[in-house]
Amino acid sequence: MNLLDEVRSLFRPALVAMSVDPAKIDDYVAMVKPAANADHGDYQANMSMALSKTLGKKPTDVAQAIIAALPANSLVDSATVAGPGFINIRLKTDWLVEQLQQIATDERLGVPTLASPKTFVIDYSGPNVAKPLHVGHLRSTIIGDSITRLLRFLGHTVISDNHLGDWGTQFGILLYGYKNLLDREAYEQNPVQELARLYKAVRILIKEAGGEDEEAIANPIAEKCRHETAKLHAGDEENLRLWNEFMPACLSELHSTYEKLGILTFNHELGESAYNPELPEIVAEQLAKGIAFDSQGAVVIPNAKGNIPQTKEELEKEDPPALIRKRDGAFTYTTTDLATVRHRVNVFHADVLLYVVDFRQSLHFKTLFAQAKRWGYTNVEFEHLSFGSVLGADGKPFGARKGAAPGLVELLEESLVLANKKYWESYKSRKEQGHDVPDLDETEISKIAENVGIGAVKYADLSQNRTSNYKFDPEKMLATDGNTSTYMQFAFARCRGIFRKANEPEERFRTNPPKVILGQPTERALALQLLRLPNALETAAAEYMPHHLTAYLWDVAKSYSSFNEQCPVLKAETPELRDSRLLLVDLTARVIHLTLDLLGIKTVERM
Known part of the structure; x- marks a missing residue:
């Protein structure tokens, strides 16, 4: 169940009843969003101001009319008008309680599988195998891995292909x-x-x-x-x-x-060499169809607009064509990429082709996709999932081509060493403050440091909008506060620690969950965040943007922290309240674990 979709679905018939232009209803419905301030409600609808101009009425009158036209439902407790025409929606607490009990017994935590799944072929990492991986491969590899995990979880068939250089x-x-x-x-x-x-x-x-x-x-x-x-x-x-x-x-x-980084095994690793026997045929076919042309002994294909510049002036005004056979007879990666399109559609039966490659290849993919469609591949979706650069401490991109990019293994080892150091610093500090800190053996500490260190690197990348650049800073990545993997792993470990102290089996809360009591604002706020999981996953998948998952985790972690500070769990006033809060704790742990797993990050039981 997508909670946001449930709320939005109530506004669609109301807008239809008000004779709003059907072509614009989706745009107005999209203006229903989670409320930024819980004091104003759970959700807020902001379409009244925009509609007022079309309907010739005051925004507040439009808002009142929308509320009056909302269909009867078991979801909304109240809908009120505020300010210049905002509609504040508060959901029924009993309805929230029912939903929490339902997701508690669901392994997927309320996330539905898709009714109409697609077959995706996703191309990511794609290193030149003659060189060790460097930091420049980091983003493609972990972004692609996360998108693969997410699409598979939602029910799509996802074929990962590491197109090796x-x-x-x-x-x-x-x-x-x-x-x-x-x-x-x-x-x-x-x-x-x-x-x-x-x-x-x-x-x-x-x-x-x-x-x-x-x-x-x-x-x-x-x-x-x-x-x-x-x-x-x-x-x-x-x-x-x-x-x-x-x-x-x-x-x-x-x-x-890849194993050290925790990357899923690729379904295929069909490198450029796999397609080499097909390349002469590819070029011949393109020439025969009139979609490739001889050019001074080489063979070129048109740019995305379909033009072959004839003069220097024309070349300067638009994108150039692309080579598919050089003068010396050698082929290019454009030729090979055309061969991969044919293979992925004809053999893998792809509905969607995703290419997780940095922004510098935008022109290449624009030309490739246009040529593939000219070639006849019009019933497949093409997406170049571009991303920004990883920057050094000086704010400048690592110079991969100049040999200045550090090896990826070295960077990962640096993070592991730092994670181990921070563990012992935290251990000593908490011991001195009188906290109950477990004494773990070296093997377990090493495993914790590995999961925390690798997780920090991956989360720092995935928490950025993938189109943005970011600085590679292990100290900030391993921070124990703020929107970091370490903070999320710590929140999970706190949840698990509560259950260890409670000496309660989690199965009781997953097979026959107790009734949830949402008497405190922080309990209710946490409940709402837990129920918003499907929306976060679907948004991230629709936009191929993993940072929506990290933003959601940050909201969950903040809500859990407030709940943990204000709502005693093991010392709750009644057994019923204790069980209710234990259920919220278990759901929080499960949501964090699932979402981190979709990011390719492991949790730890103790920190």
């Missing part, structure tokens, strides 16, 4: 580096580390030879790297042997990092 120009750079700059001993000891060194070393040589663009025609080092790439694509025996030699170590390193 295992065949492009970076391998030409590696092959050139291997043949000319290899440190054999270092390679035998740590192949991934040596390959990463070679990549950086060749990039420096390219820059010294005439700039950072590996596609530059006049750059002799870049030309040699492109030649190695073309040989690989043409099936050169030595280059294929080296490619097969590089891949196992690279994939092992990659999967180890």
Whole structure:
């Protein structure tokens, strides 16, 4: 049950009865939102001011008319007009109590599964496998993982495909580096580390030879790297042997990092190499259909507008076309991406294709999607889920291409060390203050530090609007107050601690829940937040924005903190009130656990 939808559904027939333009009713209904101030009610409707101009009436009169037209229901306790025409809605307490008892027995906590699920194919992470993951891969990986978890929970079929960069120009750079700059001993000891060194070393040589663009025609080092790439694509025996030699170590390193980060196993990892045999056919088909064109020995596709600029002036006025075959016969990642579209629709039967890739690739995807539709893929939805940059402490983006981006493993290890340090600082401080602090063994402390440290990194990212930049600051990420993973994990641990002290089995509250008593404002406020879970999940899924989940968790945690301060649980005045509050505590723990899990973050029983 989506509580917001339930409230909004009452306004639709009221607006119809008032002869409001049917085309605008959805917009007016969307103006019903949770009240910012609980003193004003539970929900507030702000459409009266906008409607007053259309209906030629005072906003307060319109508001009164809407209230009078609301259908009979068991949900609303009162609807009143305030200020210039706001409608304040207060829900019936008995109705809230009934809903809480229902979700207590529901494993999904009242979140319905969709009646018409879709098949999604989601493309995220997509690293170049020849290099260790760096912080630049962080956002794509954890945003994509969270969206995958969320869509699956809601009932969609979600196929995750890690489109690995295992065949492009970076391998030409590696092959050139291997043949000319290899440190054999270092390679035998740590192949991934040596390959990463070679990549950086060749990039420096390219820059010294005439700039950072590996596609530059006049750059002799870049030309040699492109030649190695073309040989690989043409099936050169030595280059294929080296490619097969590089891949196992690279994939092992990659999967180890995913495991440390707590990322779901991908359904597929079809890299660029998987599509290589299809690329000549793709280009030929595009040419035959008249949607690709020869251009000075290369083959290009139109930009999103369908235009091929003919002059320099035209090129400067609009987006350029995209290459799908270079002059030397090598293909591009645009060609490969066209092949993935065909595979994902024809083989995976996708209804929606999602690409979690940073904002710098916006032009690429705009062109790709337009070309896919020209190609005939008009019955599938395409979405580029772009995101901003991870910034260093100086507020500047980590320089991945210049080799300045720190390795992701190193950043995660830094967070784990800091989490362990903060645990012992908290332990000592709370002991000195006389708190009852559990004495845990080193194994459990290490596990707590791991869950807290990794969770802090992921939550700090996911709590941002994904289109925004954010600073990577482990100290702030691990703060024990404010909207952080640590605070949410602590709230969960507090809930679990209450049940340990109560010596009560949770099953009693989940199979035969007691009646909830909402006599205090903080009890009622917490109850409302717990019932708003479905709305938070559906909003996050509709917009592909995980930060809606963290914002919801923050509201739940604040409500729980106020409840915990003002409503004694184990020392409640009556057994009935004790049971009621224990049920609220258990529901809070379950909601936090579920929502954190959808973000890919683990909870801890003790902190």
